Amino acid sequence: MQNLPTNTPLTFEALMASIHESNRFLTEKFAETERFFKESAAISRAETDRFLKESAISRAETDRFLKESAAKTDGMFKETERIQKENARMIGGMSNSNGEVAESYFMNSFTNSMQFAGQEYDSITYNQRKKVKKLNLQDEYDLLLHNGNSVVIIEIKYKADKDDVAPLLRKAQTYKQLFPEYTHYSLYLGLAGLHIDAAAEKEAKKHGIAIIKQVGDTMVIHDADLKVF
Numbered sequence: 675m676q677n678l679p680t681n682t683p684l685t686f687e688a689l690m691a692s693i694h695e696s697n698r699f700l701t702e703k704f705a706e707t708e709r710f711f712k713e714s715a716a717i718s719r720a721e722t723d724r725f726l727k728e729s730a731i732s733r734a735e736t737d738r739f740l741k742e743s744a745a746k747t748d749g750m751f752k753e754t755e756r757i758q759k760e761n762a763r764m765i766g767g768m769s770n771s772n773g774e775v776a777e778s779y780f781m782n783s784f785t786n787s788m789q790f791a792g793q794e795y796d797s798i799t800y801n802q803r804k805k806v807k808k809l810n811l812q813d814e815y816d817l818l819l820h821n822g823n824s825v826v827i828i829e830i831k832y833k834a835d836k837d838d839v840a841p842l843l844r845k846a847q848t849y850k851q852l853f854p855e856y857t858h859y860s861l862y863l864g865l866a867g868l869h870i871d872a873a874a875e876k877e878a879k880k881h882g883i884a885i886i887k888q889v890g891d892t893m894v895i896h897d898a899d900l901k902v903f
Contacts, residue, residue: 772832780830780866780886781817783893788819790826791862791884791897795819804852813848817866824860825849828886834867839877846903861903864895 781800788795797820805812817828827849829842842863850857865878866886875885882901887894 773830776832776866776868777816777830779868779888780828780893784817784819784828787893790819790864790895791900793821793824795821795824795826797821806852809851811848811851813845813852815845815849824862825856826862826864828864828866831865831867831870833869833871834865834874835871836873836877838865838874839881839883842878842883843881862900863903 777800781798784790785798788798799815799818799820801814801816802818803812803814815827816830819826819828827842827845829838829845831838842865846861846863849861862884863882864884864886865874867874868888870885870887878885879896879899882899882903884900885896887896
């Protein structure tokens with residue numbers, strides 16, 4: 675804007691020139707302001723777009739990572755489950771195999787000798803099961819020896835421990851309920867095992883149960899504490 679001398683009279687032409695100059699000045703300032711806001715808005719939009727794009731990439735990467743991690747974890751769980759099932763199958767197979775070895779040994783030994791605690795027996799029964807519905811009672815017996823006046827119940831284990839004694843004592847009660855024809859017979863109990871720990875042996879002897887072991891190639895029966903049930 676042009677400065678006018680204060681001592682010069684203001685003419686019409688000078689007034690119009692001043693107004694024109696003011697308009698030009700304001701137009702330039704408006705243009706500069708508009709340009710500033712447009713540039714600021716453009717920069718803001720660009721920054722916003724860039725941020726959103728980077729955020730989208732970050733989310734995609736995160737989703738991919740989570741999916742891959744979930745897949746790996748699921749695979750690890752499935753593999754662990756498979757290994758556990760396989761181990762359980764193998765252990766179960768080994769346990770069944772060990773039990774069969776013990777049963778085979780003691781059944782063959784008693785079949786050959788047919789003796790127990792100095793008595794002769796004339797029949798032997800393997801793996802007998804019986805259920806009487808009206809008594810709501812059932813049980814099973816690994817090996818039974820019979821003669822005219824005595825019955826022997828033998829529980830066979832690959833490895834016998836203290837917890838095997840109580841179920842065997844229960845069998846002395848269930849047998850005479852399930853087989854009342856033997857109520858008046860003398861009933862004996864024996865715990866046979868290829869391995870019998872000390873606690874099991876002590877508990878069995880305390881209750882009058884014979885201990886039956888394998889010593890070398892021979893079956894040995896410890897019946898000093900044997901009692902009639």
